[in-house]
Amino acid sequence: MEEILEILEKDGRATPEEIAKMLKKKPQEIKSAIKKYEKEGVILKYKAVVNRDLVRNEDAGLRALIEVNIIPQKDAGFDKIAERIYSFPEVSSCYLISGTYDLLVIVEGKNIHTVSSFVAEKLSCLENVRGTTTHFLLKKYKEDGVILKHKEENKRIAISY
Amino acid sequence: MKISKKVDQMQPSGIRAFFDLVLGMKDVISLGVGEPDFVTPWAIREAGIYSLEQGFTSYTSNKGLYKLRLGLHRYLKSKYDLDYSPDDEILITVGVSEGLDLVLRTLINPGDKIIIPEPCYVSYGPVTELAGGSAVYIDTTKDNFKLTPEKLEKAIDKKTKGIILNYPTNPTGVSYRKKELEALSKVILKHNLICISDEVYGDLTYDFEHTPFPTLPGSKKNTVYFNGFSKSFAMTGWRVGFACGPKDIIAGMTKIHQYTIMCVPITSQMAAAEALVSGKKPVEEMKREYRRRRELVVDELNQIGLVCNKPQGAFYVFPSIKKTGLQSLEFSQKLLKEEKVAVVPGTAFGQCAEGYIRISYASSLENLKEALRRISNFLNKS
Numbered sequence: 001m002e003e004i005l006e007i008l009e010k011d012g013r014a015t016p017e018e019i020a021k022m023l024k025k026k027p028q029e030i031k032s033a034i035k036k037y038e039k040e041g042v043i044l045k046y047k048a049v050v051n052r053d054l055v056r057n058e059d060a061g062l063r064a065l066i067e068v069n070i071i072p073q074k075d076a077g078f079d080k081i082a083e084r085i086y087s088f089p090e091v092s093s094c095y096l097i098s099g100t101y102d103l104l105v106i107v108e109g110k111n112i113h114t115v116s117s118f119v120a121e122k123l124s125c126l127e128n129v130r131g132t133t134t135h136f137l138l139k140k141y142k143e144d145g146v147i148l149k150h151k152e153e154n155k156r157i158a159i160s161y
Numbered sequence: 162m163k164i165s166k167k168v169d170q171m172q173p174s175g176i177r178a179f180f181d182l183v184l185g186m187k188d189v190i191s192l193g194v195g196e197p198d199f200v201t202p203w204a205i206r207e208a209g210i211y212s213l214e215q216g217f218t219s220y221t222s223n224k225g226l227y228k229l230r231l232g233l234h235r236y237l238k239s240k241y242d243l244d245y246s247p248d249d250e251i252l253i254t255v256g257v258s259e260g261l262d263l264v265l266r267t268l269i270n271p272g273d274k275i276i277i278p279e280p281c282y283v284s285y286g287p288v289t290e291l292a293g294g295s296a297v298y299i300d301t302t303k304d305n306f307k308l309t310p311e312k313l314e315k316a317i318d319k320k321t322k323g324i325i326l327n328y329p330t331n332p333t334g335v336s337y338r339k340k341e342l343e344a345l346s347k348v349i350l351k352h353n354l355i356c357i358s359d360e361v362y363g364d365l366t367y368d369f370e371h372t373p374f375p376t377l378p379g380s381k382k383n384t385v386y387f388n389g390f391s392k393s394f395a396m397t398g399w400r401v402g403f404a405c406g407p408k409d410i411i412a413g414m415t416k417i418h419q420y421t422i423m424c425v426p427i428t429s430q431m432a433a434a435e436a437l438v439s440g441k442k443p444v445e446e447m448k449r450e451y452r453r454r455r456e457l458v459v460d461e462l463n464q465i466g467l468v469c470n471k472p473q474g475a476f477y478v479f480p481s482i483k484k485t486g487l488q489s490l491e492f493s494q495k496l497l498k499e500e501k502v503a504v505v506p507g508t509a510f511g512q513c514a515e516g517y518i519r520i521s522y523a524s525s526l527e528n529l530k531e532a533l534r535r536i537s538n539f540l541n542k543s
Contacts (some may be wrong), residue, residue, distance in 0.1 A: 003453075007453065010280045011526065011527075014526075018457060018530075021456055021457045021460045022453035022454070022457050023345050023453065023456070023460075024456055056238060101440065154202075155196070155457070156194055157184065157194070158183050158184055158186075158189060158191045158193065158194070158503060159183045159184065159191055159193035159194060159503055159505065160193070160194055160196060161195045161197040161282065161283045161284075161331070161505070161509065
């Protein structure tokens, strides 16, 4: 049933009926498999991948990757402090990683001011945060497996043997 | 200026005008494409680019890069336990198309007959005739598009030199199981014919294991096996194919090849060598995707009333349109004009395929779904 995930990762809008046809299963089986995936958190949500570069309004926003060095807390290790950080609505992703720093935090803000004030006034002030390095994102080339370009023209000739 | 009689008499494709019509129209959803809708996997493209950066811009050996021939030797050995020597039993060609031309010119004496099951790929007949042979077609429409040993036996006479088999088949998607192939090979061996086996869609076989013709008992010595990178690795534009067969035939083919082609472009050969190394995973992914589309398309077509069997390979379905009362070309033209969906009339692949159309599911699911909706619309109107 892993193939269901392969299909949905490519097209989140594929219906259970279509998937059932493709995999030669009953729609009901597909529906319950998807439900199970959703319940177990294998499938977390369905969303559109938007190419923000083409949306030219002021709210298009700014993204920053912030490397955060933290002092782990007694008993709870990194988890407790990570929770304090990822609970901020500005944080869109938060990962614990190996290497020279501990947390990689991705922050979305309206502009450079909102992002920097988040870092300066909220993140850096947390008592277990030892230091931060902020990288502003300049350009997105590929996101979630999708190459962000204008819709590609068809390169094949329209009819051939 | 008068052109040669031979070329003058070659049948121009009857549906050229239809193709031009398609090419001239905008916003058409085309299910008429005979090549994968995937782009060559990146690792393979990168190998081509890297070879250019490294300055590989020269000729290669006529037979093809040794590295590639060795890679093919290993690939065929491990995949099918098929043993062709990289030294003198493998020739790298400009796609299977060139290979077919070479083998026919190598084998045919004036008047020799070549048996071709129909419907078939468009080039088989004309290239046979151009080589001085005569094409003998066997109509397979009443046998689920499969050649039967009985019909093959019947078609053979003293002048018969060989047969062109193609499985999985373009345009029908039909393929043969090992048992069926064994039955055919018995007839071929009995009459000492050469089997020219075009297996370019071999990797795209969905319901059972693909059996290369030369792996059948006793068949290696009278088979020339053709395959290429176009379909399985989505590399149509690179133009790399290969022929494997008995030394003397490969040597004959190499002679023509060295005078006419010299060698396959080195960039393409370098990329193809990489395909054998890193292409397996993307190929498996593409194959799964094709199979899913096949299920959807066959199911939908039957539901909207275009009856078709489930093809076992390639990326084509070949439904009957007889119940519409229209001829293949007429149907295709009307569908194009009224619903902007392009398919290929069955008659492109032989007169016996009147009443059928070829639908290619080498197109995104999104396009397939929309096209099927439009075809259904079209059928409801007429």
